[in-house]
Amino acid sequence: MTATATGRAPWRADVLTLFPEMFPGPLGCSLAGQALERGTWSCAAHDLRAHGLGRHRAVDDTPFGGGAGMVMRPDVVAAALDAVAEDGRPVVYPTPRGRVFRQDDARRLAAGAGVVLVCGRFEGVDERVLERRGIEQFSMGDAVLSGGEIPALLLLDACVRLLPGVMGSEASDAEESFGADGLLEYPHYTRPALWDGMEVPAILLSGHHAAIAAWRREQAITVTKSRRPDLWAAFEAARRENVQGEAARGRMTGPIH
Incomplete structure (x- = not known):
């Protein structure tokens, strides 16, 4: 793995999703996109259906105990994880059931080698694979979305902007909302007066x-x-x-x- 200009290996993001075309999405633009081109970080999206079962590549099934919707199978998710070299990187599952994702979590993940993201769909992922693989569960806010892809983009953006050389000013993070003291940021003004x-x-x-x-x-x-x-x-x-x-x-x- 080639080191970046800062001397550290590129920060690696692997995303397991039913919609790999959604990545890097907006993260291919602006400062994050420039850092992606420079090799400061990488983003690989993996289609969960590649590990689906049968002729139709099924990734979900009906929930035990009844109820609406479908649940993503643990064997399919596990097979997708096995195909990705985790290399000690944390595996994260965005879900409304997780604890709230905070700036300290972004700092911790950004300081590591990268992250593996599991994007759920339907009613979510079978609980057993989450427990067996020790997957971290984060909520991005008290709202329910169609899937985990948009929360995954949010998490990646929060981490990538903290990588060395991505932001214009290293002092920015300390002064922003949820900075070193945990307060929201003060209001900003510019011309005209x-x-x-x-x-x-x-x-x-x-x-x-x-x-x-x-x-x-x-x-x-x-x-x-x-x-x-x-x-x-x-x-x-x-x-x-x-x-x-x-x-x-x-x-x-x-x-x-």
Whole structure:
């Protein structure tokens, strides 16, 4: 495997799907597409029907216990996984039943060698193959889609943009929503300074960098409180934990009487 300009091997994404033509899709454009052309990462889509059964290459069957829809067979999914060299890469299954995918998950996956994605369709994938193969299950939000392909693209985009040399500024990730402190991002403004009767906040035109940073911090806090109380609660809990930890360390390193 050829190393990239950054000295690391290309980040590899293998996608198991009934619709391989959907990849790389939008990830073949813009910065992700340029990184794909440079070999910073690779994307291989594998047709699950290649491992289907019978003349019609069946990949699904009726659910045990009855109910609507069809379920993707565990033997078909397992055979597709066996045909892909996992090389220790995590296998991920996007599903509304998974835990919420967060920026920390994107950072962890981007720091590794890549990922193998299983895109479900119909009513989903037989639970046994998920358990037997230790497949990670992630939800991209509280909505049900037609299949796992669009969530897979979302996950890949979140990871690829973090690869070395893909983004224009290495500082961007720390300042964005769900950055190092877990807050949502502050609002952005650009020219013209007056548009449709609305002015850019004066502080941003002041040239006072410390004041601008303080304003942006306050804006991030305000928007997080109002739009994502769950993130604000986590931020507050982490801040209390840090304060308690610093106090404990202070007691440990204080003067000995």
